[in-house]
Amino acid sequence: MCESPQTLVDEDGRVYLYWGTFGRLKGVELERDMVTFKGAPVDVTGLKGFFEAPWIFKRKGVYYMAYAGNTAGPASECTEAVCYACVAYGTATSPLGPWTYRGVVLDPVSSTTSHPGISEFKGKWYIAYHTADAKGGGHFRRSVAVDELSWDDSVNPPLIEKVEQTRAPAPVPQPxxxxxxxxxxxxxxxxxxxxxxxxxxxxxxxxxxxxxxxxxxxxxxxxxxxxxxxxxxxxxxxxxxxxxxxxxxxxxxxxxxxxxxxxxxxxxxxxxxxxxxxxxxxxxxxxxxxxxxxxxxxxxxxxxxxxxxxxxxxxxxxxxxxxxxxxxxxxxxxxxxxxxxxxxxxxxxxxx
The missing domain is CATH 2.60.120.260 (Galactose-binding domain-like)
Known part of the structure; x- marks a missing residue:
C-alpha cells in the first residue's frame, strides 16, 4: 500500500520520488522521463515514528521531511493512541538523507491523521493539513485547514516552531x-x-x-x-x-x-x-x-x-x-x- 506519494524537483532540476506507509518510507531519484528509477530505491530512515504522508521541501539549503507521525504511548510527545497522528519532521543535507528527527510540528487534530503540506507563499510559510472540524466532519470526512508556520533561524539547521492550530470560535458555554x-x-x-x-x-x-x-x-x-x-x-x-x-x-x-x-x-x-x-x-x-x-x-x-x-x-x-x-x-x-x-x-x- 502506498499512501500520499510525493515528488521533489530540486534546484538543479533533479527529481526525487517518495512513498510509503505503516512505518516504512522509500525514496528514489527519477530519470528525466519522470518514470524510470535512477538507481535503486533507498529506505528513508531516522524519522522517528513515521506512519504515512511524506512531504519534502527545501529551505536555505536544508531538506525538510514532514510526515504523519505515530509514536504512541502515555509519555509520547506525539500521540497517546495509535490511530491518531501528529505532524513530525526531520532534516537532511541531501534529498535521500541521512535524516535526523527534529520534533513535532502539529499536535493531533480532530481527525485521526493529519497529512501535511508545507510551502512558502509571498514571503511567508504555511502548513496545510486536514481535520474533522467542519460541520458534518469525521475521521473519514475531513476538511482542509491552513496555518502560518514560523521558523527558529537562530539555530543550525533552522527549526520549525510548533504550530498552534487556528480553531473556529468556541460556542458560548451553556449550563x-x-x-x-x-x-x-x-x-x-x-x-x-x-x-x-x-x-x-x-x-x-x-x-x-x-x-x-x-x-x-x-x-x-x-x-x-x-x-x-x-x-x-x-x-x-x-x-x-x-x-x-x-x-x-x-x-x-x-x-x-x-x-x-x-x-x-x-x-x-x-x-x-x-x-x-x-x-x-x-x-x-x-x-x-x-x-x-x-x-x-x-x-x-x-x-x-x-x-x-x-x-x-x-x-x-x-x-x-x-x-x-x-x-x-x-x-x-x-x-x-x-x-x-x-x-x-x-x-x-x-x-x-
Missing part, C-alpha cells in the same frame, strides 16, 4: 448537569493500552461508528474479572446521577473481545470514612448504542468510581469499553474543563 469535563481520570488499566484513549470518556463526543481511540477500553490478552475508572475533582461536589455510553464488538455473555459488562455499579469516596462506599441504586443492564442511565440519592464527594464486572463465558473474560461517561449534578451549571496536560494521579485511595 449543564454533566461535571465530567472538569474531572481528571484514573483507571484500573493505566497506562491505558495505546489503541484506546482515556480522555475519550469526558470529551463530550459519542460517535455512531467509533474507532478504538474514541473510547476508553480495557482489552488485553488476559482480561481480569473486574475493571474500574475514577473521576477526580479538585473539590467535593454533589452528584445524583450518571450516564454511560458503552461500546462493544461482542454480545453480552461473551468471554472474548469487547462485550457489555455482566454487571456494573458506582462507588464514591468518603473523606470522613477514608474509604469507598457503594452507591445504592437500581443499575440497569448495560446498553450498547444508547445511553445507560442511573439516578440516585445525592452524594457529596471528590471521586466517583464506575466498577465493571466482565462479561464471561465461564472460561475467559471479555473487555469493557465506554465512549462517554457523564457525572450529573442536581442542576445545570457552567462547567470549566480540566487541564488535560496535567497528569492525573490518585487523590482518593486505595483504588483497588
Amino acid at each position: 449543564q448537569r454533566n461535571l465530567a469535563p472538569a474531572a481528571r481520570i484514573v483507571a484500573s488499566n493505566s497506562p491505558v493500552p495505546v489503541q484506546y484513549w482515556i480522555r475519550a470518556l469526558n470529551d463530550g463526543k459519542v460517535r455512531e461508528a467509533p474507532l478504538p481511540p474514541d473510547t476508553w477500553g480495557t482489552w488485553s490478552p488476559n482480561n481480569p474479572k473486574r475493571q474500574w475508572v475514577v473521576y477526580q475533582w479538585e473539590q467535593s461536589l454533589k452528584l445524583n446521577g450518571t450516564r454511560l455510553y458503552f461500546w462493544a464488538d461482542q454480545p453480552a455473555g461473551s468471554g472474548i473481545g469487547v462485550a457489555p459488562p455482566r454487571a456494573w455499579h458506582l462507588e464514591y469516596w468518603s473523606d470522613a470514612e477514608k474509604g469507598w462506599k457503594a452507591i445504592s441504586a437500581s443499575y440497569p443492564t448495560a446498553e450498547v448504542g444508547n445511553w445507560t442511565e442511573v439516578a440516585f440519592d445525592p452524594v457529596t464527594t471528590r471521586c466517583l468510581k464506575a466498577v465493571f464486572d466482565a462479561s464471561t463465558d465461564g472460561k475467559t473474560n471479555a473487555a469493557v469499553a465506554v465512549q462517554e461517561w457523564e457525572a450529573l449534578y442536581p442542576k445545570a451549571v457552567l462547567v470549566e474543563a480540566a487541564d488535560t496536560k496535567v497528569p492525573a494521579s490518585p487523590i482518593c485511595a486505595p483504588m483497588e
